[in-house]
Amino acid sequence: MIAGTPLLLGTVGEVICERSGILNLGVEGVMSVGAVVAFIVTYTTGNPWLGLLAAIAAGMLISMLHAFASVTLQANQVVSGLALTMIGLGLSGMLGKPYVGKPLAVKMNDVAIPYLSDIPVVGPIFFNQTPFFYMAILLAFAAWFFLERTSLGIKVRSTGENPRATETQGVNVTLVRYMSVMIGGGFSAMAGAHLSTSYSKSWIEGMTAGRGWIVIALTIFALWNPGRAIWGAFLFGGIFVLQYLLQPLGISPNFLAMLPYLATLVILLAVSLKDSKKLNAPAMLGEPYKRGER
Amino acid sequence: MRKIKKLEMRGISKSFQGNPANRDINLTVNSGEILGLLGENGAGKTTLMNILYGLYQPDSGQILINDEEVRLTSPLDSIHHGIGMVHQHFMLVQNHSVLENIALGYEKTPFFFPKIRIRDKVVEFARRFNFAMDPTMKIWQLSAGEQQRVEIIKALLNGADLLILDEPTSVLTPQEIEDLFHILKDMKAQGHMVIIITHKLDEIMDICDRVTVIQKGTVVGSADTATMDKRSLARMMIGREVLFNAEREQLPKGDTVLKVDGITVKGDKGTPVVKNMSFEVYENEIFGVAGVAGNGQRELGEAITGIRAIETGRVEVKGVDTTNMSPRRIYDAGLSHIPEERIRFGIAPGLFLYDNSILKQHHLKKFSKKLFLEYSQIRDHAKSLVESYRVSTHSIDVQTKNLSGGNIQKLILGREISEKPPLLVASHPTYGLDVGATEYLREELLTRRREGGAILLFSEDLEEVMKLCDRIAVMFEGEFVGVLDSGDPRLADIGLMMAGSLRL
Numbered sequence A: 001m002i003a004g005t006p007l008l009l010g011t012v013g014e015v016i017c018e019r020s021g022i023l024n025l026g027v028e029g030v031m032s033v034g035a036v037v038a039f040i041v042t043y044t045t046g047n048p049w050l051g052l053l054a055a056i057a058a059g060m061l062i063s064m065l066h067a068f069a070s071v072t073l074q075a076n077q078v079v080s081g082l083a084l085t086m087i088g089l090g091l092s093g094m095l096g097k098p099y100v101g102k103p104l105a106v107k108m109n110d111v112a113i114p115y116l117s118d119i120p121v122v123g124p125i126f127f128n129q130t131p132f133f134y135m136a137i138l139l140a141f142a143a144w145f146f147l148e149r150t151s152l153g154i155k156v157r158s159t160g161e162n163p164r165a166t167e168t169q170g171v172n173v174t175l176v177r178y179m180s181v182m183i184g185g186g187f188s189a190m191a192g193a194h195l196s197t198s199y200s201k202s203w204i205e206g207m208t209a210g211r212g213w214i215v216i217a218l219t220i221f222a223l224w225n226p227g228r229a230i231w232g233a234f235l236f237g238g239i240f241v242l243q244y245l246l247q248p249l250g251i252s253p254n255f256l257a258m259l260p261y262l263a264t265l266v267i268l269l270a271v272s273l274k275d276s277k278k279l280n281a282p283a284m285l286g287e288p289y290k291r292g293e294r
Numbered sequence B: 001m002r003k004i005k006k007l008e009m010r011g012i013s014k015s016f017q018g019n020p021a022n023r024d025i026n027l028t029v030n031s032g033e034i035l036g037l038l039g040e041n042g043a044g045k046t047t048l049m050n051i052l053y054g055l056y057q058p059d060s061g062q063i064l065i066n067d068e069e070v071r072l073t074s075p076l077d078s079i080h081h082g083i084g085m086v087h088q089h090f091m092l093v094q095n096h097s098v099l100e101n102i103a104l105g106y107e108k109t110p111f112f113f114p115k116i117r118i119r120d121k122v123v124e125f126a127r128r129f130n131f132a133m134d135p136t137m138k139i140w141q142l143s144a145g146e147q148q149r150v151e152i153i154k155a156l157l158n159g160a161d162l163l164i165l166d167e168p169t170s171v172l173t174p175q176e177i178e179d180l181f182h183i184l185k186d187m188k189a190q191g192h193m194v195i196i197i198t199h200k201l202d203e204i205m206d207i208c209d210r211v212t213v214i215q216k217g218t219v220v221g222s223a224d225t226a227t228m229d230k231r232s233l234a235r236m237m238i239g240r241e242v243l244f245n246a247e248r249e250q251l252p253k254g255d256t257v258l259k260v261d262g263i264t265v266k267g268d269k270g271t272p273v274v275k276n277m278s279f280e281v282y283e284n285e286i287f288g289v290a291g292v293a294g295n296g297q298r299e300l301g302e303a304i305t306g307i308r309a310i311e312t313g314r315v316e317v318k319g320v321d322t323t324n325m326s327p328r329r330i331y332d333a334g335l336s337h338i339p340e341e342r343i344r345f346g347i348a349p350g351l352f353l354y355d356n357s358i359l360k361q362h363h364l365k366k367f368s369k370k371l372f373l374e375y376s377q378i379r380d381h382a383k384s385l386v387e388s389y390r391v392s393t394h395s396i397d398v399q400t401k402n403l404s405g406g407n408i409q410k411l412i413l414g415r416e417i418s419e420k421p422p423l424l425v426a427s428h429p430t431y432g433l434d435v436g437a438t439e440y441l442r443e444e445l446l447t448r449r450r451e452g453g454a455i456l457l458f459s460e461d462l463e464e465v466m467k468l469c470d471r472i473a474v475m476f477e478g479e480f481v482g483v484l485d486s487g488d489p490r491l492a493d494i495g496l497m498m499a500g501s502l503r504l
């Protein structure tokens, strides 16, 4: 369960971002920045909630780099996203240097939900968890509601499908895309904050350990639907943990590390064979939009 | 209160990659006025309107609203000034439902639960136009005619002070056009202004107060429609008389080319929309299928051309069973196809004009040698198409998406007809073409017929069907409610048949 939480947070953010047509491969970097900022702020102030807020702000801020490059400059989004990952990883390594190995005195405490957590077996798994867990689930539902049941959600999705048509309806495509990229960044940073202030209560370089990449695969696996991301995230989270559990048994960890990506391919194949219209990848994902071209 | 009482465009110029599309254009519209914009394909009408809508920035010139200069740098600016537009190439999100598309641009869309909450309003509005449609359908499931209706509803719902309509009627039925014009006249009476682009001269005469004619990017004339007739309009537009009477001589009935035997085809919703249909088309014959869009014509055409699966029954082209074969193999069996949504299915927009001139024909001997394409042949072919179909373009080395709408149509028509296919399936072949090109294309179809070709023509333009076809079938809810020879006096009731209230 815990392993799925950061994946879910990151995926929900990436779904919103990609639904607006922007591919953000910088998740890994932003997550890392979120982790280090959350750690530093929590370490110095002693308040993990402040740490979380600071992490979200930092994540949004650094994602603006990607928004600027891919929306305003219409640069190649793959290149810009990869650059963001590099910058994020480098920056977090630098900022976090003095804090490596220091333990956190306070951390985000687990919250037991009264009565429900007393249910045997199920109780402790679902109802005695880090606040991040509840937030992730709630936010996933909220994101679904936002995309499917609000007018702004329609604008975001239309932007990803057909920015030209969307703009002719008086929607500011640039603004929508900036907003979506920044929301995505905020979510990724939140995932990072979970890692450093709740999951492991310490900061080491590279602690995101490829979760950012799993998020990218998971976004596809979930077929760009935040609802489906929920069970996808916990499935992938399970696989992620299995890597460590099965290692002593002689199963190659490399094989297990491959599994999320393999599962994504299988899902893609299965869905496209059955009914390719269901695939609903945003039609203009990764395409810069320039007004005045046909 | 109307925000715009007077709109003026002064000295507007715009070029693309050094090629002028608009040159020093002046235009004025006043409140309570309907202005027609007329001009050949590629004259620059859409470009001019896109400038007014904020999609393009002019290289020079001014736009004045109520005698004050305004800068329209994005559609949002234009919308704030009270300008609305129906686009020639539908601006719809294909993967979204009708409701989502309408909610996107509608000013009063509520933030929460937008789809449910505007649904009643949309349905009611559509009913006023007699537009029957299921608003939860996805756009890609709709025919071109239905998409055009969505586009119109979208624009009308916001009640713009100045409404720009870029070929709004190209795939509507006569009745729908009448309903639309009724609304436009109401708007005019309330002081709105309308700019309408159309190639149908009757429509200009019917609804416009004034007309401005553009030729190769410059205004060549402007007049009150009261002082004009169709002939003088056409002369003003292309500088010569247009013959409105292509003659169709009697020809003996030839062999069967297309044989459709009891086919049933399912629509996008999974219900049968073509029901156990049988007919034949012969050499030397143009067989017309008339009917209101959405009665299965699109699905019938797609099934015959191999884009859509046939559930039961069989189709033969020149004696070869082509049921459920791939479009390429059906093409090789002798069938060419002019699809309904040509921009979507007829071209590869990003490829060059010469590439598009041989789509689906690339494997033919004359265009390829072993694994490689013969580009010199292809270029010659492209050049001859451009010439004989009068595709107006600066060169054949342009991306096809940059051609004007009508010129893309001409290119596709030329490509499909020039192969002299034994069977040509054409959906709305003349929509979007200017009068000169329409005349040329109709003659070309008749020539094909004279040479022994068989043509299956889908059209909602009754005038065209009556003029060209040897036999006319009326389609309603997936069935032919009547098949009539041209000249049959019962054709007078074709309107009733199309509405399903008369069955022969």
Ligand SMILES: Nc1ncnc2c1ncn2[C@@H]1O[C@H](COP(=O)(O)OP(=O)(O)OP(=O)(O)O)[C@@H](O)[C@H]1O
Residues within 6 Å of the ligand: A292, A293, A294, B016, B017, B020, B021, B039, B040, B041, B042, B043, B044, B045, B046, B047, B048, B088, B392, B393, B394, B402, B403, B404, B405, B406, B407, B432, B434
């Ligand atoms: N974005 C663009 N890039 C390059 N060339 C363009 C672009 N838009 C238009 N053009 C060119 O400008 C000219 C005018 O095109 P426009 O679409 O305005 O014609 P139109 O009068 O609307 O014709 P139609 O009746 O066929 O729709 C054409 O030659 C076209 O190729």
Ligand SMILES: [Mg+2]
Residues within 6 Å of the ligand: B045, B046, B047, B088, B166, B404, B405, B406
């Ligand atoms: Mg045009």
